[in-house]
Amino acid sequence: MKLGIALFLASFIGHATPAEADMLGDVSAPTERQLMGLTVGEADALISKLETAQEGLRNDKLQSFELLAGSVASYDQSKVSARDVFLSVPFQEVWEVKRIVSDNRLSQPFRLSYAPNGLGKLFWDITVVVGFSGQIERVEMIYKAPAPF
Template identity: 40%
Template sequence: MKFAPLFSIALAFLYPSIAYAQDAVAIQMPEQRDVLGVADEEADLLLAQLRSAQERLTAGEFENFVLMAGSIASYEQANIPPREIFLGVDFGSVWRIECISDQPATRQSFRLSYAPDGPGARYWDIRVTLRSDSEIDSVFLQYRVPPPF
C-alpha cells in the first residue's frame, strides 16, 4: 500500500489528461452556440433536419441514412444501440457546429459537439454528412473525453 501514492504520481506524469480532468469541470458552457465555417441559418437548418429525423424514427418511419455510434469499450455508452443514442441527443443543446468539408456539389460534412453532462465532462462528437440533395447521408456519434485544456 505504500506504493499507491508513487503510482498515482507516476500515472499523472504518464497520462496528464487524467490529472487535468477534474479541473475541466469548472469550464462554463458558452452562452451562444459556437458556429464555425457555416452560417447561423444553415446551422439551424441542420439541427432542425436532425430533430426531424429523430421524430420520424420515433414515429416508426423509414430513414435512409447510415447511423453509427461508438465509445471506449469500458464506458457504459458502448452498450447502448446507436439508434437509442441518436434519439437521446438533444440537438437544441448542441454547443458547437463546424463545417469540416464544404463541397456542396458532392457532400457536406459537419462536426457537432454535445455535452449532456455539461462542459468539461465526456461529450458526444457527432459527424453528420449530407448528400448533394442536402439529405442526411450518415450520422456518426463518438463518445469522447474532453481535452485537458
C-alpha cells in the same frame, strides 16, 4: 524533448477515464451556439434536419441514413444502441457546429459537439454528412473525453 512530450500527451487523447475527464469541475456549455464555417441559418437548418430524422424514427418512418454510435469499450455509453443514442440527443443543446472542409462536392460533412454534463467532461462528438440533395446521409456519434489541452 518536445516531440516526446507531444507523443506522451497524444497517447492519452480519447482514453481518459470519466474521472479524469471531470477534473475541470463544472463548466457549462456556452449559451450561444459556437459556429465555424457556417451561418446561424445553416446551423439551424442542420439541427432541424436532425430533429426531423429523430421524429421520423420515433414514428417508425423510414430513415435511410447510416447511423453509427460508440465509445471507449469501458464507458457505459458503449452499451447503448446507436438508435437510442441518436434519439436521446437534444440537438437544440448542441453547443458547437463546424463545417468540415471537403473536396467532395456531392456531400458536406459537419461536426457537432454536445456536452451533456458541461465542458471539460465526456461529450458526444457528432459527424453529420449531408448529401447533394440536402438529405442526411450519415450520422456518426462518438462519446469521448475532451482533449487534455
